[in-house]
Amino acid sequence: MQEQHMARESKAKTATKGGSRPESGGKSTGKTPAPSQQAPGGYDILFKGDNIELLRGTIRHHIMSFQGRDPDRAGNEDSYRALSYTLRDALMYKWIKGQKSLYAQARKRVYYLSMEFLVGRSLTNAVINLGMQEPLHQALKTLGTDLEELQSCEEDAALGNGGLGRLAACFLDSIATMGIPAYGYGILYDYGIFHQSIVDGCQVETPDSWLRTGSPWLYERSHFMYPVQFGGRVHSYIDQEGRYRSRWVDTNIVMAMACDMLVPGFRNDHVINMRLWRAKASRELDLESFNAGDYVSAVESKVQSETISKVLYPSDDIAEGQLLRLRQQYFFVAATLQDVMRRYRKTNVHFEDFPNQVAIQLNDTHPAIAIPELMRLLLDVEGQSWELAWDVCVKTFAYTNHTLMPEALETWSVDMFGSLLPRHLEIIYEINRRFLLEVAERYPGNLRRIQEMSLIEEGPVRKIRMANLAIIGSHSINGVAELHTKLLTEHLFRNFYEMYPERFNAKTNGITPRRWLLCCNQELARLIGEKIGMDWATDLDKLRALEAFADDPEFRQRWREIKRLNKEKLAAIIKKRCNGLEVDPDSLFDIQVKRIHQYKRQLLNVLHVIRLYQHFVAHPESTRPARTVIFAGKAAPSYQRAKLIVRLINSVAGVINRDPRVAGRLRVAFIPNYGVSLAERIIPAADLSEQISTAGTEASGTGNMKFALNGALTIGTLDGANVEIRQEVGAENIFIFGMTAQEVESEKRIKSRKPIQIYEQNPTVRAIVDAIAQGAFSDGDRELFRPLVDDLMSENDPYLLLLDLESYLTCQDMVGEIYGDQDAWTKKSILNVARMGKFSSDRTIRQYAEEIWGIRVE
Numbered sequence: 001m002q003e004q005h006m007a008r009e010s011k012a013k014t015a016t017k018g019g020s021r022p023e024s025g026g027k028s029t030g031k032t033p034a035p036s037q038q039a040p041g042g043y044d045i046l047f048k049g050d051n052i053e054l055l056r057g058t059i060r061h062h063i064m065s066f067q068g069r070d071p072d073r074a075g076n077e078d079s080y081r082a083l084s085y086t087l088r089d090a091l092m093y094k095w096i097k098g099q100k101s102l103y104a105q106a107r108k109r110v111y112y113l114s115m116e117f118l119v120g121r122s123l124t125n126a127v128i129n130l131g132m133q134e135p136l137h138q139a140l141k142t143l144g145t146d147l148e149e150l151q152s153c154e155e156d157a158a159l160g161n162g163g164l165g166r167l168a169a170c171f172l173d174s175i176a177t178m179g180i181p182a183y184g185y186g187i188l189y190d191y192g193i194f195h196q197s198i199v200d201g202c203q204v205e206t207p208d209s210w211l212r213t214g215s216p217w218l219y220e221r222s223h224f225m226y227p228v229q230f231g232g233r234v235h236s237y238i239d240q241e242g243r244y245r246s247r248w249v250d251t252n253i254v255m256a257m258a259c260d261m262l263v264p265g266f267r268n269d270h271v272i273n274m275r276l277w278r279a280k281a282s283r284e285l286d287l288e289s290f291n292a293g294d295y296v297s298a299v300e301s302k303v304q305s306e307t308i309s310k311v312l313y314p315s316d317d318i319a320e321g322q323l324l325r326l327r328q329q330y331f332f333v334a335a336t337l338q339d340v341m342r343r344y345r346k347t348n349v350h351f352e353d354f355p356n357q358v359a360i361q362l363n364d365t366h367p368a369i370a371i372p373e374l375m376r377l378l379l380d381v382e383g384q385s386w387e388l389a390w391d392v393c394v395k396t397f398a399y400t401n402h403t404l405m406p407e408a409l410e411t412w413s414v415d416m417f418g419s420l421l422p423r424h425l426e427i428i429y430e431i432n433r434r435f436l437l438e439v440a441e442r443y444p445g446n447l448r449r450i451q452e453m454s455l456i457e458e459g460p461v462r463k464i465r466m467a468n469l470a471i472i473g474s475h476s477i478n479g480v481a482e483l484h485t486k487l488l489t490e491h492l493f494r495n496f497y498e499m500y501p502e503r504f505n506a507k508t509n510g511i512t513p514r515r516w517l518l519c520c521n522q523e524l525a526r527l528i529g530e531k532i533g534m535d536w537a538t539d540l541d542k543l544r545a546l547e548a549f550a551d552d553p554e555f556r557q558r559w560r561e562i563k564r565l566n567k568e569k570l571a572a573i574i575k576k577r578c579n580g581l582e583v584d585p586d587s588l589f590d591i592q593v594k595r596i597h598q599y600k601r602q603l604l605n606v607l608h609v610i611r612l613y614q615h616f617v618a619h620p621e622s623t624r625p626a627r628t629v630i631f632a633g634k635a636a637p638s639y640q641r642a643k644l645i646v647r648l649i650n651s652v653a654g655v656i657n658r659d660p661r662v663a664g665r666l667r668v669a670f671i672p673n674y675g676v677s678l679a680e681r682i683i684p685a686a687d688l689s690e691q692i693s694t695a696g697t698e699a700s701g702t703g704n705m706k707f708a709l710n711g712a713l714t715i716g717t718l719d720g721a722n723v724e725i726r727q728e729v730g731a732e733n734i735f736i737f738g739m740t741a742q743e744v745e746s747e748k749r750i751k752s753r754k755p756i757q758i759y760e761q762n763p764t765v766r767a768i769v770d771a772i773a774q775g776a777f778s779d780g781d782r783e784l785f786r787p788l789v790d791d792l793m794s795e796n797d798p799y800l801l802l803l804d805l806e807s808y809l810t811c812q813d814m815v816g817e818i819y820g821d822q823d824a825w826t827k828k829s830i831l832n833v834a835r836m837g838k839f840s841s842d843r844t845i846r847q848y849a850e851e852i853w854g855i856r857v858e
């Protein structure tokens with residue numbers, strides 16, 4: 001407690017100094033002033049970007065002063081870092097300028113809280129967003145290098161698992177581009193998502209120590225350190241005014257240090273900050289051990305506390321009930337709210353105005369502990385009443401749900417939660433007590449409803465339901481696609497929807513067109529620019545104008561040439577990363593890249609691959625187009641079925657790629673270690689995008705949008721945002737197959753068709769399943785893949801693979817036919833790109849800003 005007090009005091013000092021203190025002063029480069037600082041007009045001139053000599057000089061200066069290296073003897077690694085520092089200067093300059101103006105205008109701020117930010121690399125994105133390609137190209141030439149080479153020196157910031165984390169990164173890009181006053185808040189993991197390699201067909205995980213040599217994009221801000229409490233007990237008492245009060249005492253303290261990464265908007269001078277917390281031991285030693293003479297143990301226990309921010313949990317769409325995960329969640333939320341409060345307190349005294357100044361978006365339930373934490377701060381620290389505190393919370397928080405699968409909904413055992421956060425448990429009980437009174441009043445005598453809506457799940461292990469907490473404590477609950485939101489209100493959250501219909505809304509996900517077209521597919525972006533200008537980069541609806549060129553033979557030809565070029569580049573990557581595997585850039589590139597998960601049905605794709613293989617072997621005269629089927633994606637290390645699927649893909653690939661009978665007809669590649677940077681090379685090369693989850697399981701998907709924006713046609717189910725992609729591109733420009741969500745739902749209940757019937761009635765299906773079962777891909781071993789065969793044949797297969805298989809195969813045949821007519825295919829490809837406007841994350845963010853955050857966007 002004392003420590004907290006001291007921190008508040010020192011914060012108050014920082015606050016008063018804040019306006020006048022230049023924060024980048026800490027990064028002073030010593031006695032030799034950087035050329036940029038000598039320039040008249042300072043950084044402005046440098047980053048107008050037309051002064052090549054100045055750029056070159058600044059880079060060389062950073063090589064010397066930040067790297068301690070001789071600029072005349074620098075390698076690419078040094079140049080990469082020096083260039084990053086140069087750009088970082090520009091970003092910091094703009095950020096400080098922007099912050100001052102925000103303070104002057106007393107603007108409301110948005111805080112986007114997310115356990116994951118899957119950023120990828122920053123260099124190219126910064127160069128393009130700052131509009132500095134051309135002068136940099138010139139400056140780097142004089143230094144004997146180029147951007148592409150320097151970019152490859154950068155490690156991906158892979159602080160996320162998949163869609164949820166990448167969405168957060170796209171959102172920050174859009175928020176910056178649209179000039180919205182905002183912060184992203186998360187955790188600076190020392191180890192991001194693990195590195196995947198494939199050994200004998202199996203996934204092997206190794207740690208991703210991306211910070212080993214430090215990141216030039218990060219500012220460590222040791223003066224923003226907050227204490228975070230854990231454990232201890234609650235001390236309750238009656239205050240002087242006779243009110244019941246509680247205080248959280250005897251806690252262990254871990255410090256949270258701010259590490260900032262700046263995110264530039266697209267050519268608009270707006271920069272936002274992503275503040276990631278890193279755990280640091282508090283200064284004091286454990287006095288008991290220390291006094292007992294065990295100095296080393298005392299130090300060790302302090303070091304232990306730093307494990308909180310060591311590693312990202314590698315499970316996607318599966319809830320983790322582990323203590324360390326809960327510690328991570330509270331750690332980043334507690335530090336964030338202290339920072340938010342500090343900022344709010346600079347200019348405000350009362351809390352009634354808090355929701356007019358602060359909007360907090362919870363990316364999934366991972367940061368939902370923010371709700372009881374803000375209650376605690378308002379009640380225990382600020383001495384506010386329960387009613388006011390609760391009103392502030394509900395008006396401040398908004399919650400985004402990302403799943404339809406009950407097993408992905410987070411719960412925490414009450415016992416574990418209570419021992420780590422006893423005061424929060426108390427607050428949650430009180431929130432629940434008051435809420436259930438409301439429910440009982442509204443639905444008298446309806447015990448079942450009370451049980452279902454309670455924050456506490458009763459049972460042998462009592463659990464806290466974080467989604468229920470997030471819903472009750474937020475004024476907005478959004479799904480991430482239209483279908484997802486509809487299903488949420490009809491099933492998972494139906495009770496809550498009936499009680500608070502006005503809180504529920506859909507915000508279909510989007511992707512940033514800067515990274516996912518302008519940066520990753522520069523040739524295509526240039527071609528589009530030639531025809532319709534570049535305004536689409538910030539107004540993606542402008543791509544519509546491309547429709548006018550869909551029938552232009554010359555344009556189609558150039559479109560195809562660019563796709564072919566991208567495929568050649570990917571072929572080179574495959575050769576390098578898949579043991580020399582050669583693939584033909586003239587074949588149809590059929591690609592499924594995403595986390596490996598049963599509901600995403602990579603296995604269904606494999607069944608089609610086996611079908612194609614059998615077809616080509618049986619029909620050497622076949623006129624079907626040659627295909628290269630490409631997979632990439634990570635399986636959670638503890639997810640055995642997903643790992644077995646990885647093994648099957650690699651085993652099938654091994655057999656097919658060695659079989660001379662299908663040489664030139666079919667190739668299968670599993671590219672290891674999927675991540676953002678790899679996605680940026682894979683997606684522009686795709687002809688066909690596989691989005692084949694069981695309808696009603698994928699909340700939105702954003703890979704589907706990235707592929708379509710780069711001219712791939714989609715084969716998919718009516719799931720997630722595929723439904724809206726079909727609406728936009730037109731049913732004739734997308735390949736839809738399989739059951740609808742409603743059909744899936746009723747089929748699971750009535751079981752009108754069983755997998756065994758399909759197997760017995762359809763010889764094609766039988767041949768595929770038999771091949772796996774009889775060991776055709778496991779050297780005759782019938783046991784290895786038996787669990788997968790059993791899944792396929794089970795009446796209770798929740799993902800209904802065999803029930804969708806026939807429709808999938810028919811649809812794939814159609815894909816092959818249309819691909820044979822390159823003109824027709826190219827036209828569809830152009831129309832897909834032209835009609836992707838809706839899926840810009842700029843549109844999504846505008847909706848969040850206007851409909852949830854109460855922020856006007858110019």
Ligand code: IMP
Pocket residue numbers: 018019023096097099100101103104343346
């Ligand atoms: P924070 O909002 O206190 O985290 O500070 C972020 C940045 O905003 C600082 O680095 C300053 O550049 C700027 N800033 C902070 N406080 C003030 C203020 O009171 N007036 C104007 N600018 C401020």
